[in-house]
Amino acid sequence: MTTGRNSQRKEEGLLAWGGRLDALVENKLTLSHEVAELNLYETFQRAQLVELAFNAPVLTSMLTGKKVMHIDDLKPFEYLPGESLVLPANKPMKIDFPEASPQTPTRCIALTISEEFIQQTVTYLNEEFPRTEPGDQWEMDTNNYHFQNGFEISALIDKIIRLYRENNRMKPFFIHNSLQELIVRLMQTQARRVLVDQARKHMSSHRLSYVVEYIRNNLTKTLAIDELSNQACLSKSHFFRLFKNELGMSPIQFILQERIRLAKQILSNPAKSITDACYESGFNSLTHFSNAFRSIERISPRQYKQQVSA
Secondary structure, eight states: OOOOOOOHHHHHHHTOOOOHHTTEEEEEEEEEEEEEEEEEEEEEEOOEEEOOOOOOOOEEEEEEEEEEEEEEOOOOOOOOOEEEEETTTTOOEEEESSOOOOOOEEEEEEEEEOOOHHHHHHHHHHHHHHOOSTTTTOOOSSEEEEEEEHHHHHHHHHHHHHHHHHOOOTTTHHHEEEEEEEHHHHHHHHHHHHITTTHHHHTHHHHHHHHHHHHHTTTTTTOHHHHHHHHHHHHHHHHHHHHHHSSOOOOOHHHHHHHHHHHHHHTTTOOOOOHHHHHTTTTTTTTHHHHHHHHHSSSSSHHHHHHHHO
């Protein structure tokens, strides 16, 4: 990372963001690619209502610290590590830095990507991997899209930061492919928000939402791909491919995720045991349950129950 005093980089900061933000930035890393630019900021002072906008669609992602975001007429919201925000070009925002200090700086990245490159990726996806329902199209929603990073997006962000800093003659090629994957993963995350988080609302018009609700209502049963594909009125191979394309995970992975989600609810009940959580969420083995829970939550069921009971 490049370092230096604010005065040494004032001109650079003004060109990128405007004077107000630069006065709060002690360290800044800026690296370019033909279709994208990566900026990493460290903010060392508390501040309120710092104005900021980007001249291209942008993915920002929090690394450390906390911000409070003010965008349009939305209620101000906290922006925390492990979360990202997608915004269109020239979208004004105001930012509070309530906890920034020299000892605990607020760190975030801003990855701007050209609109042309985004559209090329969207067009390719629609041509080669069409969505389940004929009227649906892949599209990139850049309007105040605030979300918790999943594993794939977190890994991609880390990878892109590393690639930008590598000294490798094939770096442009690797960055190009990673950016394309990131755009696809973001669209899958957005589709998942509609098809999964609002499944009941869309189950009469979208086959995958119907299957999502069917899975949730039958978690304690053995759920075979043949059965799920029949519910979707699709062939087994076609169903599997469309499910993974749109939701970014296989049906089996989704079933596991939903069983762990249900198990967490059960574990939060003081009257329920770990054994109860295991069998009532559809697992038939305590060992399998414990291993699956740990693989997703990174802690054991016992540790989780201790946390929610504290």
